[in-house]
Amino acid sequence: MSAEVMGYRGPTGFTAPQYAICLKGIVWREALRFLHQRERFVAALVRPLVWLFIFAAGFRQVLGFSIIPPYDTYILYEVYITPGLMLLIQLFNGMQSSLSMVYDREMGNMRTLLVSPLPRWFLLSSKLIAGMAVSLPQVYTFLAIAWFWDIEPPWIGYIAALPALILSGLMLGALGMLVSSVSKQLENFAGAMNFVIFPMFFASSALYPLWRVREGSPWLYYVCELNPFTHAVELVRFALYGRINWISLAVVGGCTALFMVGAILAYDPSRGLLARRGEP
Amino acid sequence: MHAMTAIHPSTLAIEGVSHRYGARQALIDVTFSVAPSTFTVLLGLNGAGKSTLFSLTTRLYAIQQGRIRIFGHDVARASSEALRMIGVVFQPRTLDLDLSVTQNLIYHAALHGIGKQQARARADDVLNRVGLSERANDKVRNLSGGQMRQVEIARALLHEPRLLLLDEPTVGLDIKSRAGILGHVRRMVQEGVSVLWATHLIDEVMQEDHVVVLHQGRVLTHGTAAHIIAAADARDIRSAFIRLTQTMEAGHESS
Numbered sequence: 001m002s003a004e005v006m007g008y009r010g011p012t013g014f015t016a017p018q019y020a021i022c023l024k025g026i027v028w029r030e031a032l033r034f035l036h037q038r039e040r041f042v043a044a045l046v047r048p049l050v051w052l053f054i055f056a057a058g059f060r061q062v063l064g065f066s067i068i069p070p071y072d073t074y075i076l077y078e079v080y081i082t083p084g085l086m087l088l089i090q091l092f093n094g095m096q097s098s099l100s101m102v103y104d105r106e107m108g109n110m111r112t113l114l115v116s117p118l119p120r121w122f123l124l125s126s127k128l129i130a131g132m133a134v135s136l137p138q139v140y141t142f143l144a145i146a147w148f149w150d151i152e153p154p155w156i157g158y159i160a161a162l163p164a165l166i167l168s169g170l171m172l173g174a175l176g177m178l179v180s181s182v183s184k185q186l187e188n189f190a191g192a193m194n195f196v197i198f199p200m201f202f203a204s205s206a207l208y209p210l211w212r213v214r215e216g217s218p219w220l221y222y223v224c225e226l227n228p229f230t231h232a233v234e235l236v237r238f239a240l241y242g243r244i245n246w247i248s249l250a251v252v253g254g255c256t257a258l259f260m261v262g263a264i265l266a267y268d269p270s271r272g273l274l275a276r277r278g279e280p
Numbered sequence: 281m282h283a284m285t286a287i288h289p290s291t292l293a294i295e296g297v298s299h300r301y302g303a304r305q306a307l308i309d310v311t312f313s314v315a316p317s318t319f320t321v322l323l324g325l326n327g328a329g330k331s332t333l334f335s336l337t338t339r340l341y342a343i344q345q346g347r348i349r350i351f352g353h354d355v356a357r358a359s360s361e362a363l364r365m366i367g368v369v370f371q372p373r374t375l376d377l378d379l380s381v382t383q384n385l386i387y388h389a390a391l392h393g394i395g396k397q398q399a400r401a402r403a404d405d406v407l408n409r410v411g412l413s414e415r416a417n418d419k420v421r422n423l424s425g426g427q428m429r430q431v432e433i434a435r436a437l438l439h440e441p442r443l444l445l446l447d448e449p450t451v452g453l454d455i456k457s458r459a460g461i462l463g464h465v466r467r468m469v470q471e472g473v474s475v476l477w478a479t480h481l482i483d484e485v486m487q488e489d490h491v492v493v494l495h496q497g498r499v500l501t502h503g504t505a506a507h508i509i510a511a512a513d514a515r516d517i518r519s520a521f522i523r524l525t526q527t528m529e530a531g532h533e534s535s
Contacts, residue, residue, distance in 0.1 A: 029379070029383075033379075112387075115339070116391035117359070
């Protein structure tokens, strides 16, 4: 025994299949948790559908549009706000994931993840991918319901939107993760919802085209232009019609990287905010 | 303990570790080691610094000063190698209440890169060892506090670690559950696992145990319980502990 212990140092490094198993396990757990929270799924769908069925119907006559890319013709207001509502699902989902991270931290579950021997950046990235993956069926279920409401993008759009949704889901998830690292308690998170979700959603092109915003308030127009949520909406809007908005792609890609690095640093034991506060 | 440590490298070596949260000094120059196949008790009152030491050892916090090695792997520099050698049971419950016992174990296995099939086989084995095979498919929410702890211990053993760290694992449990968990962990030591058991419950210490007395962030003494009792000229480990902590506090007041 002693001789064995003396020489025993254990295995080193991880193989690619082991990384894949870890990622799969984290996604599987997130999916299981989601399935156990049926009310979360219902809420995720009801929210955008209320906007679509009620808000859009009410505003249909109020807002008039000129023809703007990617649309080739005049469109109904419902059609215009659909990409924004898809992103609203992802925005809430990202915040919900970070809410669960705050909860996990308070309840201790987060420790299980963080003491895994795999690199922490990989664990957090996997958690991010898991959160994004959970958002996709929600968005497509919404699109399926919207189809019956005469929102019928070309079939290719449903496929082309997928990579855009993956990227925007990652960006919003990373933002949520960053928020969760600075939000110490659940109460503070509610504040973060008010300070993150609502400003991001309303100061964007989700509900109204930016040229209309500029007519009303030039400075707000610039705020909307700088809002990464605007670019996520536009990325998905263009993708839904089989086109690529390159500027939006660059902004969403850049913001995803930035937020992810920020979140990973925040959860880094040596530099992170959590370590400074004395909690995992 | 010292003689043994000199001959064989420690499973866990903590060397000159200090840690502070802002102005508050939580650990001061903590040094001790856990020898292979021993049951080592980290004994200290609430707030002594036990949980901080666990957080440093498991790399939840970065080590500010000093060094921690697990089977020779530096936790700061080779954390992956170090972390895969340990199983941890934290003081707060860390199970997913809405998932089943097996699902919790499979998730933990995945975090160690162990696939589902192998994880299921190991889960059967570890649940059998803690006597919870029949509850494998039950939701964790429906288990008692003692059973949840047993599941956490089973989970900590799933990746076959050589060192088990348990932070106040019996707090809040009834006498029967406490005895069951303690007995089970002690049996694992006979199977070759080294254990660091943090507690403030002095009655969990046995004469042959290795004991590290931690008080206000400092190690007051370490050695076998029998050695500590003799050195403090006390009747039992409880009186030795009281004598040691009072001596330290008296020393602080006089200085």
